Amino acid sequence: MKPLARRSLPIVAILTAVAVFSVAYRWGRRSAHPNSAASDSSGRPANDRAPLPSAFRIVGNSMAPTLVDGDVCQLADCDTLQIGDVVAIRWGGKRHVKRVAAVEGDVVDRVEGRLTVGGWRLEDRLAQRDTDEFLPPALVPVNSQPDHWSRDAAVPSRLVYGHRNPHQAGRITPVMDDYPINQTVRRVLNRVDRLVVEIRAKTPTVGPEAPFRVFFYDAERSLVSTTSRGGWARYRDAVADHTADTERGNEQLGMLDAAHPVAVELDEPQASRYTLHVYREIEYRDDRPSGNVNYPVTVGDEEVFVVGDNVPISVDSRTLGPLQRTAIEGQIRTPSR
Structure with missing residues (x-):
């Protein structure tokens, strides 16, 4: 039995070294990319229970031209929520970035294809806000x-x-x-x-x-x-x-x-x-109603209605209807490019 034990020692040493190297490599990659959210190529978080990072990288162009693929965004808590705020919001097991179009009590309608909130075109509601308070739509x-x-x-x-x-x-x-x-x-x-x-x-x-x-x-x-x-x-x-x-x-x-x-x-x-x-300016429209949303829509308690600035391609509340406010994970600040 002793000769067999001696032959096993090199194998155990090699396996131990591989395990240590693997752990060190993964730790090094995580440290080298502190501003990236843990996600795969589809944007799905690698661990749904992981805390939201202070910054993460935009994947896709549903918020273009305001936010484009590769932008790194800062996140902040959003205790108060207003029309126009850009937020990270989760549904379907994925994290998305959208603009808040309406909050609880607001009435969203579709007039000649355009989205209105409280009787105002959404883009006109956004123009009423101070641009220092939020991330305004890009031109x-x-x-x-x-x-x-x-x-x-x-x-x-x-x-x-x-x-x-x-x-x-x-x-x-x-x-x-x-x-x-x-x-x-x-x-x-x-x-x-x-x-x-x-x-x-x-x-x-x-x-x-x-x-x-x-x-x-x-x-x-x-x-x-x-x-x-x-x-x-x-x-x-x-x-x-x-x-x-x-x-x-x-x-x-x-x-x-x-x-x-x-x-x-x-x-x-x-x-x-x-x-x-x-x-x-960006015009917020719903030219191809999904049939899942019957306008006018009154946003319920603890709900939000969200849209993407790249209006033609964004999947948002125009298809899904209002979403739960508890799905919001943070507010987006000015991106770095």
Whole structure:
């Protein structure tokens, strides 16, 4: 028996060394990735009972363009919950990141395809919040190249944007609710009306950007205008031009129409010093109702109604209905990229 014991010793030593190495390797990998949630490629946590990490990595693009695949987000407790908060929420055994669209007592409805909360379009409810309080929806870039802007023959002091639809071989059409990131998604597009213009100096300047008059076409009010602030102008800040119903107002409308929705007061010397970029706000819609949600929906006690900012592809309360508030694990803070 002694010779057999001697032969067994090297085997036991090898097995012990392998076990120690395996434990050390796994511990080292966990230490090397402290900001990653323990999950597999599908986003399923490796251990449902593991405490929520202070930060984790976004998987997928259901919250794009606000949060995109690979972003690392900080998490915080959310004792109070408001419309617009972005949260980590669990259902179906997986962790998801969504935006709170409504809380208990709110009525969510679908009007002409758009989601409304308490009678207001959801994007308008979000715009009422201070952007320092939460993670606001990002702007969606609209295809706006320099040659998409032309001088208005009726009002030569203006540059007018004509939207060349990339889905219709560059035809001039109204701006639609497409997402550049959704290259493979086929769906019916909808016209949008919450546009934003950025006026960016080609070379660095000292001090803030000069204010410029910006005009937006409005199907009901014909012409609305605002003044850019810090190089930005938004449709939602514009006010109606009260001369639009007069002959002079019709002249002022110039080339503006649904397919030429934006004009900027820039003479030729100024135009040579700036570039113009068009964006749109996210529109929250439910274009393909699941049948599981019967609008209007009143959110019950201890429930939330959540949506994803990448509206066409996100699976959320538009399919599942309101979710339990206890499923929320934390609130998302500004991501690092």
